[in-house]
Amino acid sequence: MLDKIGIAKRIAQELQDGWYVNLGIGIPTLIANYVPDNVNVEFQSENGILGMGPFPFEGEEDADLINAGKQTITAMPGACIFDSATSFAMIRGQHIQLTVLGAMEVADNGDIANWKIPGRMVKGMGGAMDLVASAENIIVAMMHTNKRGKSKLLRQCTLPLTGVKCVKRIVTNMAVLDVTPDGFKLIERAPGVSIEDIQAATEGRLIVEGDVPEMVLA
Amino acid sequence: MLDKIGIAKRIAQELQDGWYVNLGIGIPTLIANYVPDNVNVEFQSENGILGMGPFPFEGEEDADLINAGKQTITAMPGACIFDSATSFAMIRGQHIQLTVLGAMEVADNGDIANWKIPGRMVKGMGGAMDLVASAENIIVAMMHTNKRGKSKLLRQCTLPLTGVKCVKRIVTNMAVLDVTPDGFKLIERAPGVSIEDIQAATEGRLIVEGDVPEMVLA
Amino acid sequence: MNKVVANAAAAIEGIESGMTLMLGGFGLCGIPENCIAALVELGVTNMTCISNNAGVDDFGLGLLLQKRQIKKMISSYVGENDEFERQMLSGELEVDLIPQGSLAERCRAGGAGIPAFFTPAGYGTEVGHGKEVRYFNGKPHILEHALTADFAIVKAWKGDTNGNLIYKGTARNFNPMMAMAGKITIAEVEELVQPGELDPNYIHTPGVFIQRIFQGEKYEKRIEQRTVRTK
Amino acid sequence: MNKVVANAAAAIEGIESGMTLMLGGFGLCGIPENCIAALVELGVTNMTCISNNAGVDDFGLGLLLQKRQIKKMISSYVGENDEFERQMLSGELEVDLIPQGSLAERCRAGGAGIPAFFTPAGYGTEVGHGKEVRYFNGKPHILEHALTADFAIVKAWKGDTNGNLIYKGTARNFNPMMAMAGKITIAEVEELVQPGELDPNYIHTPGVFIQRIFQGEKYEKRIEQRTVRTK
Numbered sequence: 001m002l003d004k005i006g007i008a009k010r011i012a013q014e015l016q017d018g019w020y021v022n023l024g025i026g027i028p029t030l031i032a033n034y035v036p037d038n039v040n041v042e043f044q045s046e047n048g049i050l051g052m053g054p055f056p057f058e059g060e061e062d063a064d065l066i067n068a069g070k071q072t073i074t075a076m077p078g079a080c081i082f083d084s085a086t087s088f089a090m091i092r093g094q095h096i097q098l099t100v101l102g103a104m105e106v107a108d109n110g111d112i113a114n115w116k117i118p119g120r121m122v123k124g125m126g127g128a129m130d131l132v133a134s135a136e137n138i139i140v141a142m143m144h145t146n147k148r149g150k151s152k153l154l155r156q157c158t159l160p161l162t163g164v165k166c167v168k169r170i171v172t173n174m175a176v177l178d179v180t181p182d183g184f185k186l187i188e189r190a191p192g193v194s195i196e197d198i199q200a201a202t203e204g205r206l207i208v209e210g211d212v213p214e215m216v217l218a
Numbered sequence: 219m220l221d222k223i224g225i226a227k228r229i230a231q232e233l234q235d236g237w238y239v240n241l242g243i244g245i246p247t248l249i250a251n252y253v254p255d256n257v258n259v260e261f262q263s264e265n266g267i268l269g270m271g272p273f274p275f276e277g278e279e280d281a282d283l284i285n286a287g288k289q290t291i292t293a294m295p296g297a298c299i300f301d302s303a304t305s306f307a308m309i310r311g312q313h314i315q316l317t318v319l320g321a322m323e324v325a326d327n328g329d330i331a332n333w334k335i336p337g338r339m340v341k342g343m344g345g346a347m348d349l350v351a352s353a354e355n356i357i358v359a360m361m362h363t364n365k366r367g368k369s370k371l372l373r374q375c376t377l378p379l380t381g382v383k384c385v386k387r388i389v390t391n392m393a394v395l396d397v398t399p400d401g402f403k404l405i406e407r408a409p410g411v412s413i414e415d416i417q418a419a420t421e422g423r424l425i426v427e428g429d430v431p432e433m434v435l436a
Numbered sequence: 437m438n439k440v441v442a443n444a445a446a447a448i449e450g451i452e453s454g455m456t457l458m459l460g461g462f463g464l465c466g467i468p469e470n471c472i473a474a475l476v477e478l479g480v481t482n483m484t485c486i487s488n489n490a491g492v493d494d495f496g497l498g499l500l501l502q503k504r505q506i507k508k509m510i511s512s513y514v515g516e517n518d519e520f521e522r523q524m525l526s527g528e529l530e531v532d533l534i535p536q537g538s539l540a541e542r543c544r545a546g547g548a549g550i551p552a553f554f555t556p557a558g559y560g561t562e563v564g565h566g567k568e569v570r571y572f573n574g575k576p577h578i579l580e581h582a583l584t585a586d587f588a589i590v591k592a593w594k595g596d597t598n599g600n601l602i603y604k605g606t607a608r609n610f611n612p613m614m615a616m617a618g619k620i621t622i623a624e625v626e627e628l629v630q631p632g633e634l635d636p637n638y639i640h641t642p643g644v645f646i647q648r649i650f651q652g653e654k655y656e657k658r659i660e661q662r663t664v665r666t667k
Numbered sequence: 668m669n670k671v672v673a674n675a676a677a678a679i680e681g682i683e684s685g686m687t688l689m690l691g692g693f694g695l696c697g698i699p700e701n702c703i704a705a706l707v708e709l710g711v712t713n714m715t716c717i718s719n720n721a722g723v724d725d726f727g728l729g730l731l732l733q734k735r736q737i738k739k740m741i742s743s744y745v746g747e748n749d750e751f752e753r754q755m756l757s758g759e760l761e762v763d764l765i766p767q768g769s770l771a772e773r774c775r776a777g778g779a780g781i782p783a784f785f786t787p788a789g790y791g792t793e794v795g796h797g798k799e800v801r802y803f804n805g806k807p808h809i810l811e812h813a814l815t816a817d818f819a820i821v822k823a824w825k826g827d828t829n830g831n832l833i834y835k836g837t838a839r840n841f842n843p844m845m846a847m848a849g850k851i852t853i854a855e856v857e858e859l860v861q862p863g864e865l866d867p868n869y870i871h872t873p874g875v876f877i878q879r880i881f882q883g884e885k886y887e888k889r890i891e892q893r894t895v896r897t898k
Contacts, residue, residue: 017668018668020875040668042829042874042875044875045606046536046537047462047463047465047606047609048462048606048608048609049605049606049867050873050874050875051829051867054665055663055664055665056663056664056665057664057665057666057667058664058665058666058667059664060664061659061662061663061664062605063464063465063607063657063658063659064465064466064593064604064605064606064607064657065605065606066462066463066465066606066659066660066661067606068462069661070462070463070464070465070516070660070661071661071662071663072659072661072662072663072664073663075605075867076862077861077862077863078827078828078829078831078861078862078863078865078874079867080829080831080865080867080870080873080874081605081606081608081867081868081870082608082870082873083540083608083609083610083611083612083613083640084462084488084536084537084539084540084609084610084613085540085541085543085544085612085613085779086873087537087540088536088537088538088540088541088779089775089778089779089780089847090873090875090876091537091780092537092555092556092557092779092780092781093777093778093779093780093847094780095778095847095875095876096875115533116562119525120525121521122514122521122524122525122531122533123513123514123515124511124512124513124514124515124533125512125513125533125535125536125563126512126513126535126536127512127535127536127537128535129535129536129537129538129557129558129561129563130535130536130537130538130555130557133535133555133556133557133558133559134556134557134780160561160562161560161561161562162561163560163561164559164560164561235437236437238644258437260598260643260644262644263837264767264768265693265694265696265837265840266693266837266839266840267636267836267837268642268643268644269598269636272896273894273895273896274894274895274896275895275896275897275898276895276896276897276898277895278895279890279893279894279895280836281695281696281838281888281889281890282696282697282824282835282836282837282838282888283836283837284693284694284696284837284890284891284892285837286693287892288693288694288695288696288747288891288892289892289893289894290890290892290893290894290895291894293636293836294631295630295631295632296596296597296598296600296630296631296632296634296643297636298598298600298634298636298639298642298643299636299637299639299836299837299839300639300642300839301771301839301840301841301842301843301844301871302693302719302767302768302770302771302840302841302844303548303771303772303774303775303843303844304642305768305771306548306767306768306769306771306772307544307547307548307549307616308642308644308645309549309768310548310549310550310768310786310787310788311546311547311548311549311616312549313547313616313644313645314644333764334793337756338756339752340745340752340755340756340762340764341744341745341746342742342743342744342745342746342764343743343744343764343766343767343794344743344744344766344767345743345766345767345768346766347766347767347768347769347788347789347792347794348766348767348768348769348786348788351766351786351787351788351789351790352549352787352788378792378793379791379792379793380792381791381792382790382791382792541779541781545784548772549786549787550772550784550785550786551785551803551804551808552784552785552801552803553776553781553783553784553785554781554782554783554784555780555781556780570783572782572783572812573782577782602868603868604868605868637833637834637835637836638869
């Protein structure tokens with residue numbers, strides 16, 4: 001079973017040299033810490049910066065330099081700043097190669113829900129609807145089950161959708177799964193997690209073919 | 219009868235303090251030389267500058283600083299440069315208070331034609347179609363008749379249109395006329411030009427009411 | 437023509453209860469602090485506020501929410517504000533949640549004279565309900581309309597008396613689009629300079645979009661999530 | 668990832684006859700001189716060129732017209748080029764004339780993932796023929812579609828190896844929008860610098876839009892209408 005850092009480390013393996021990447025709030029943000037050595041990627045934050053660097057040293061925080069999670073950040077050499085319309089021009093125009101975001105639910109057709117629990121919680125979709133509607137490559141980073149132990153990988157989403165048929169890959173604390181026309185296809189198991197464990201924790205259609213390897217994390 | 223400079227001088231009287239103004243190629247460009255002393259206006263050139271200044275001194279021309287007529291220009295203090303999309307955002311979004319442009323024909327309903335003579339001449343509309351479709355205040359600067367003595371103020375345009383029902387006022391070498399629901403209304407006569415002269419040179423419906431004053435040029 | 441006004445109180449003259457305002461900023465970054473304080477002071481009510489976020493409980497637009505001055509919020513994300521969530525869930529506050537990119541583009545469209553455009557964002561979700569759907573290259577899009585406001589209020593780093601603005605860092609965010617979309621646009625700046633002091637090549641918002649400008653004071657620039665690393 | 672290529676010949680690798688190109692510039696101001704020369708050299712034909720103007724007889728895109736390399740031009744104004752007018756009137760050259768603002772917006776839309784938008788420009792004229800008309804606020808608008816290109820070629824003043832670009836003066840014009848709208852976008856710059864040398868706050872074109880970049884040489888920067896005043 002992976003912790004949040006493990007999920008981030010596993011997703012970091014997906015990064016390809018030269019990619020521009022948008023990381024959502026939460027687990028996705030952690031991915032920036034585990035980029036493989038031989039891979040250069042640039043991180044876009046949808047509030048208006050490309051080339052986000054690490055957090056500032058204490059005392060060097062700049063209120064005018066934050067990421068989409070409202071955290072103080074730094075800019076790498078070669079960074080650039082832009083307005084929100086230009087930022088979403090990049091996203092909508094498919095100039096960003098990878099989007100990683102969290103979810104409350106994912107359906108086995110690629111639907112995703114992550115912005116609203118009717119009557120209980122409404123934070124808003126922020127940039128998520130734009131991101132999932134346009135990104136060619138969307139990875140969801142989340143726990144396999146919710147706090148009450150219920151599967152977050154469903155046959156159909158029960159919450160209001162963020163986007164339809166858009167998720168390509170899901171990395172959870174238990175597994176790596178791809179969305180296929182026939183449901184979630186199990187790609188890798190987390191260390192120590194059995195196929196049966198994953199089957200038990202997955203409500204949506206699960207495809208298990210042949211030997212499913214265990215993840216290898218650096 | 220006015221010459222081109224006279225037309226420019228007369229139109230300069232229309233300028234109001236604080237206006238942003240787009241001047242077309244030809245006679246309109248001359249207007250910038252005759253702005254009244256107590257009036258501050260900023261000139262926009264649709265290729266991407268606000269706050270255009272006079273032509274540069276010889277030897278100080280900058281190939282990277284031109285107006286929409288491809289002429290070398292200077293920038294006033296407080297000028298700003300922008301891209302073509304932003305430039306037409308200003309125009310389309312009605313942030314420019316006055317557009318002055320030339321025409322081959324104007325109809326008495328405000329239609330204008332100035333970009334094409336089928337089979338003979340096609341220069342293109344440039345920014346004119348955007349300007350006339352959006353500007354709230356459009357003045358046409360032109361000669362009253364063409365080189366063959368034919369009226370350019372018509373009942374209906376014969377050439378392909380640039381815009382429909384958009385021209386508000388016309389200043390020619392002979393007169394100032396407003397476009398009204400009933401046709402061209404004669405507002406002022408050029409010095410030495412009679413109402414009969416104007417009637418003879420105007421093919422469209424012409425409304426003459428009461429005494430029509432002669433223009434007063436500084 | 438003089439665009440310069442003395443202060444926030446003078447800048448917001450003419451703002452009345454029931455009007456629609458746009459306010460720049462992302463989170464608490466790049467918000468017009470001086471004008472928000474002046475709006476609280478003015479006490480206008482029943483406002484419709486278009487702003488990406490709603491501030492936090494005790495800063496930014498949260499100050500107007502506390503005083504019940506806002507009737508409706510048009511935003512993309514409001515997760516940092518408990519009072520907001522309370523008013524929304526209780527039905528006291530109308531809320532129109534819009535995808536962030538659509539919000540930015542709709543403001544730009546409003547300023548640019550584009551009445552409507554197609555975007556894929558929100559198709560198949562609540563956001564797309566009742567909106568025209570059209571396929572382009574086999575992909576569904578929805579028609580979104582321009583947004584404008586009676587007043588837009590933006591915050592810049594530097595501005596000149598012509599209204600030309602330069603923003604600093606990610607405090608730029610929604611400010612440039614909202615500056616375009618106000619019938620009257622007010623800019624508050626940290627430093628107001630004379631024409632010629634800003635390089636024309638590096639202006640972020642051309643002065644043509646700005647009707648009133650003033651140098652603000654006592655910027656708190658509160659940080660929402662102070663995150664640091666150790667040396 | 669390395670975006671830097673040695674020169675124009677290397678930059679235009681993969682451009683083939685029959686492709687659609689976007690080329691930045693307004694008149695002869697801000698045109699990619701090096702790449703145009705390389706395209707003449709390469710000898711590709713049947714090109715569709717999207718460019719606001721078509722150069723003059725012996726410079727800019729006029730060079731490609733002379734060699735009959737262009738099948739179709741998509742432009743807003745072509746008044747400075749006799750050879751262009753001759754080829755167009757004789758039917759040798761297809762021409763699609765587009766209002767300048769619509770051209771700029773359609774390129775931006777292509778880069779921004781907006782497949783179509785409404786604009787008032789061209790309603791009631793040839794430009795509006797066959798296009799969907801819709802009224803907004805009582806005013807007729809036509810639906811215009813996004814433009815994209817196999818390759819976009821832009822010219823900037825300074826650029827860094829990440830592809831971030833800064834333009835100088837009115838040489839900016841169409842370059843930023845076209846940079847967004849190329850499947851592959853090539854930037855030629857007068858000065859190529861290392862990341863960190865350009866201030867992130869004053870970048871006109873973010874590097875994400877640029878796939879190839881090189882430092883051009885021997886810029887002629889011809890002036891079309893040299894106008895001066897006397898001291």
